[in-house]
Amino acid sequence: MLLSAQNIVKRYGGVVALSDGNLNVSSGEVVALVGANGSGKSTLSKIINGVVVLDGGQLLLDGAPAEFASPQAARKMGIATVFQELSLVPQMSIAENIWLTREPLHANGMVNHKEVLARTERLLKLFEGTFKTALTPDVSVNSLQPDEKQIIEILKAVSTDPRILILDEATASLDSRQVSRLFELVAEWKKAGKAIIFVSHRMEEIFRIADTYTVLRNGKTVGSGVIKEVTEKELVNLMIEQASVFSHARQNRLSARELAQKPVYLSVKDLTTDVLRGVNLEVHQGELLGLGGLMGQGQRELLRAIFGYIQYQGRINIQGREVFYRHPADAIKDGTAFVPGDRGKEGLLYIRSILENILLPSWKEFGVPLRMRKAHQSAAVVGKSLNLKMAGLDEPVSSLSGGNAQKVVIGKWLKRKPQLLLLDDPTKGVDVGTKAEFYKLLANLCDEGKTIIFYSSDDEELVGLCDRILVMHDGVIRTSLIDKMITKRNLVAASLGASEEEQHE
């Protein structure tokens, strides 16, 4: 056994990211590390490569306990990672980036530039023929395409000649030819005795390249074994909780037939941005439409495009009327509201009072100079309808809990009586009790006839609440789930691109 992670525990504040993570890998072996959103995969790989320090359990390298306080310490022990978030300096050249901190030097201390170039040429040869344009070592990184950057990142990790190579979603931005080339190389590295930890969501790739698998669920390793002895379906079943614990399922949900009877509120045709690649969808009046899929497949961009927040091509119709938003203000005028996921950054003025936050989009109502007593009453009504737990309207928003702060974000839009609500992962970091109230609020809004598009990274929430779920992948809608098709299993399978889908279980 080259590396063995045993009973790893990692907490971020009160949140347990890993409670019992286990992973074993031998030299000359490819292990696939799989799991659904938030299962602890990236935390485990970050512990192995020294980016994150573990709270409990231990790492064994060659059978001896090992501790990595930093990525450099892990690298010295022969562990290299291909980072998802790029670790390249954009202004520097390919060669300078790959050899940063490991430059070959002349005797006088100057960098041996010729040697750097020669070594880089040799590395670039590994992927020769898979680039759209041939790369040379002195090209600066900020002129590269995402796939090229990813390959440079891979080459940078390989250039350290590691014993263990972690590929964390390294294939996400590569095209099929580049993936094939990478897998040929992985086969070579295996032969040379390297161990490879392959973190991926792509089932097809996992079965193509991996020898063994390890499945994480809710921070625990729930299964591992030889890939040949397992089917895609069995892997997906391992990834999802058997007994669902979601206890806030929405009542009176709309069936496919009922939905079809309702008028279409919003329709989107061929919506294209730099992330979206032609999205088509229709949302009916009073529908709670879920957006699912792995994180970063274009869900956020879709919501932002509909809100006029980012530039797009394509057509958007609201109640049969074609609209073109250049600015969120246009969308707001048409009765659309957007609740961003990152409350601190986009949704709230943290140090200002609850009153000011709630009334921010509606100060116009209160004249010049502002009639503060009326404003106070108006904000109090909103606060009450949201069941806001607060010391007073004049307290700063920063005094509220995460869930109550999120309610303020919604409250400020409810005042304007929106017809379409766009929610971008609104329950992230919200406590359980507030979540329940939040779900009730959503159900009430739908019953009132408001239309909601709801993106969530929490699969259970989507399954428990939505009338219909659209699963996004790589900038398009891949699958639509409705009625009995809405199960956790189907959602996870569709997210991962597993082939078969079942009616019910």
Next chain:
Amino acid sequence: MNRRRWNQLLLKYPFLFALILLAIAILVNAILQPTFFTRESLNNNMRVFLPLMILAVGQAVVMLGGGIDISVGGIVSIVNTILATQVGLQGSPQKMWLFVGLSLLAGLAAGTLNGFFVSVLRLQPIITTYATSFLFFGIALYILPNPGGGIPQAISGLYRNSTPLGIPLAIYVIVLILLGWYYLRHTRYGRYLYAVGGKAEAAYESGVPVVGIQFSTYIISGMMAAVAGIAMSMLTGSGNADIGSAMTLNSVTAVVIGGTAFSGGVGGIAGPIVGAMTLQMIMNIISFANIDTWWQTFVNALIIVIALALPGLLNLFQGRKK
């Protein structure tokens, strides 16, 4: 298409803009002052330009690493007041060289202070060095409350009139600095400096000692400011605690017209040297043309504002076209 090629050229040779400005400035200077190209007037100009050039080099190193040093003028003043009070007009050469050494130590100490605050305590560079600049000017005023004192004429003469092989002394100093920089930027340290200024997180992830590199840039800048202070004292031959106050903004302007980005990671020191020269040529023009001196500050500020706004404005216009 044309604009694109221009942009690419600017990207490759960031100090092209400064060179063009310099050419214009030289032309105007030559017209205003017919003796401009004589050896004597060349030396006159270069010895006046040198202190700011040295200061700009230190500033450029800090800005390449992603920081900024607003305290350099204060360090110039401290050095000037030390030399003017401790050596004196009647002082011996030995005494002069002793205090030159001490001045360098003062620059080192000032740079260490800045470096500690910015890199170790991670305080905002612009605020921190603005604050320490008051400290440094305060110290200078304490040493020399009223303008006066000075250094021996023989020594300032050495600076002012040396033209070995008929070439002004300042040229030698600049060549020496450029050679040193050429070496430095081709060492690992040079690579680290660009990496830290370019994207500090990526550099850290790659194992670059980010704190150490940032720290070192302030030490370099402190030392260069001390050298600039020594040159300034030899140029004027007298002491004044306020001598450096106008130089800080000028050093930043010189770096910016020299093509080193405010955001760090792009540029070099040749650009800032050309920038410093250009800036002072413009001031020459202003004084020759008998324009009020407050125009100098105005022109200075205008250049900075344009340099800062230009990328944004270009983007805006390009975005419109789309």
